[in-house]
Amino acid sequence: MSALTTTTARAAGGRLRVNLATGFALVVALGIVYVGVSFLVAPESTAAGFGLPAWPRGDAAAFLNVKGVRDIVSGLVPLALLLTGHRRALGWAVLAESVTPFGDCATVLLHHGSTATAFGVHFATAVFVVATAALLLTERGGARRG
Numbered sequence: 001m002s003a004l005t006t007t008t009a010r011a012a013g014g015r016l017r018v019n020l021a022t023g024f025a026l027v028v029a030l031g032i033v034y035v036g037v038s039f040l041v042a043p044e045s046t047a048a049g050f051g052l053p054a055w056p057r058g059d060a061a062a063f064l065n066v067k068g069v070r071d072i073v074s075g076l077v078p079l080a081l082l083l084t085g086h087r088r089a090l091g092w093a094v095l096a097e098s099v100t101p102f103g104d105c106a107t108v109l110l111h112h113g114s115t116a117t118a119f120g121v122h123f124a125t126a127v128f129v130v131a132t133a134a135l136l137l138t139e140r141g142g143a144r145r146g
Helices: 003-041 043-047 058-083 087-097 099-110 115-137
Strands: none
Touching (some): 003 043, 003 058, 003 087, 003 115, 043 058, 058 087, 087 099, 099 115
């Protein structure tokens, strides 16, 4: 393989990696915004899929709206970093946000919720978020800003 072909292949691979990282970051950000909006619009039906055996009812159900607002903010932060091109900061923010699904998984398990949901939803999400952060934090060259 010639030096030019090798350089071209590396550049194409680098672009693919940046595109994957960008797409995954969008999935992470828009996914949690969707969850947050769901907790605002239909809190009790959305809560049923979280994996816990019981949810607050009556006036205490307002905590579901609080969760919704926080989830929306959790999606807006990476979107802002993505839109402004601060990819390194985006990687660190996404990595920090991986604590949430790991914590959700632990909470569901510690409170005798659905093991399938704990691992199939929350733990799987956490792994995807960490993988996305790893892609962002290991980008090379011009993809790094911020």
